[in-house]
Amino acid sequence: MTNLQNAAEEEQLAHFMQRIERGDKIEADDWMPEEYRLTLIRLISMHGISEIMGALPEKEWVPKAPSLNRKLGIMAKVQDEMGHGQLLLRVTEDLLVPYGKNRGDIMQDLFNGDLKFHNVFHMETKTWADAGIIGWLVDGAAIITQTNMLGASYGPYARALQRICAEEVFHAQHGESIIMALAEGTDEQKAMIQESLNRWWEALLMFFGPASKETTGSSKQDLTIKYKIRTKTNEEFRQLFFDKYIPRILSLGLTIPDPTIRFDEESKLWSYKQPDWNEFKKIIKNGGPRSHARLNLRRSSYENNAWVRDALSVKVT
Numbered sequence: 001m002t003n004l005q006n007a008a009e010e011e012q013l014a015h016f017m018q019r020i021e022r023g024d025k026i027e028a029d030d031w032m033p034e035e036y037r038l039t040l041i042r043l044i045s046m047h048g049i050s051e052i053m054g055a056l057p058e059k060e061w062v063p064k065a066p067s068l069n070r071k072l073g074i075m076a077k078v079q080d081e082m083g084h085g086q087l088l089l090r091v092t093e094d095l096l097v098p099y100g101k102n103r104g105d106i107m108q109d110l111f112n113g114d115l116k117f118h119n120v121f122h123m124e125t126k127t128w129a130d131a132g133i134i135g136w137l138v139d140g141a142a143i144i145t146q147t148n149m150l151g152a153s154y155g156p157y158a159r160a161l162q163r164i165c166a167e168e169v170f171h172a173q174h175g176e177s178i179i180m181a182l183a184e185g186t187d188e189q190k191a192m193i194q195e196s197l198n199r200w201w202e203a204l205l206m207f208f209g210p211a212s213k214e215t216t217g218s219s220k221q222d223l224t225i226k227y228k229i230r231t232k233t234n235e236e237f238r239q240l241f242f243d244k245y246i247p248r249i250l251s252l253g254l255t256i257p258d259p260t261i262r263f264d265e266e267s268k269l270w271s272y273k274q275p276d277w278n279e280f281k282k283i284i285k286n287g288g289p290r291s292h293a294r295l296n297l298r299r300s301s302y303e304n305n306a307w308v309r310d311a312l313s314v315k316v317t
């Protein structure tokens with residue numbers, strides 16, 4: 001590369017960073033550095049595919065919901081999550097244009113194990129309380145990370161998140177309503193929530209990702225903050241989750257399954273028992289209790305529906 005080309009590229013990059021600094025929205029066909037494009041592809045494809053895989057744990061409870069109203073509610077939620085996934089895969093597809101890849105390739109990356117989905121969706125849903133905990137606390141956690149990105153520098157993602165976040169608020173209310181009904185129920189129902197919370201607690205802490213790269217060997221937090229895709233670190237998100245949900249959990253008479261957890265008045269931070277990050281690494285490499293079953297289900301429904309994609313892609317002359 002000549003000195004002239006180098007200088008032109010540096011100027012282009014400086015101009016891009018000025019746009020980021022002054023809060024411009026970057027659009028799909030604007031020039032962007034490859035690092036920015038790859039950061040977005042990694043984040044949004046994982047988010048999108050997690051929404052799709054995230055519909056499966058609750059889908060298992062559609063036939064077993066305890067009333068018709070609950071069945072309608074959980075079915076609507078499952079549909080919404082699949083819709084979020086489709087929307088986000090479309091946003092990713094535009095970013096993939098220079099690499100000649102599309103949504104089908106993202107799905108293949110999932111099946112090949114090259115694309116991860118969020119740790120919580122590898123877990124079992126053993127009881128109806130699990131359906132409530134997912135809506136109340138997993139969606140609650142998702143609202144914390146996703147509302148932080150409503151102002152993201154990448155316009156198409158920020159706009160998609162407006163709709164997604166609005167719907168996630170309904171999902172959290174749906175989950176809260178399941179939990180409130182159980183909390184006002186029999187001793188057995190109350191025990192069911194506590195047992196579910198005990199099993200989900202570690203997964204909920206892991207949801208926000210490790211605090212630093214020492215845990216997994218890599219962290220993209222600095223990049224997403226540098227490019228103003230988000231403003232807070234993984235640990236700041238986890239602390240916001242504690243601030244919001246610990247008082248609510250305790251007010252229902254439940255116990256946090258961590259006897260060491262406490263709020264430090266001086267630092268204004270919660271100290272808590274770290275989840276098992278080695279287990280986290282295993283789960284996100286598709287070694288969780290339901291990873292294979294859910295991937296198999298996704299693969300077979302993708303294959304069974306191939307005829308619909310084929311029919312839609314036929315050009316009528």
Ligand SMILES: CC(C)(COP(=O)(O)OP(=O)(O)OC[C@H]1O[C@@H](n2cnc3c(N)ncnc32)[C@H](O)[C@@H]1OP(=O)(O)O)[C@@H](O)C(=O)NCCC(=O)NCCSC(=O)Cc1ccccc1
Nearest residue numbers: 047050054081118119142145206207209218219220221284
């Ligand atoms: C903040 C964070 C969660 C993590 O920050 P990052 O910058 O991504 O991570 P960082 O670089 O610090 O980590 C180092 C390494 O660890 C990986 N890793 C980290 N955490 C996880 C994890 N939890 N699970 C698995 N892997 C994780 C990470 O990829 C990286 O791996 P690499 O080295 O690249 O191979 C971010 O992904 C985010 O905001 N995402 C957008 C929102 C979103 O996706 N929402 C969730 C889905 S929607 C939802 O829930 C709604 C719903 C509810 C109910 C039912 C259905 C649907």
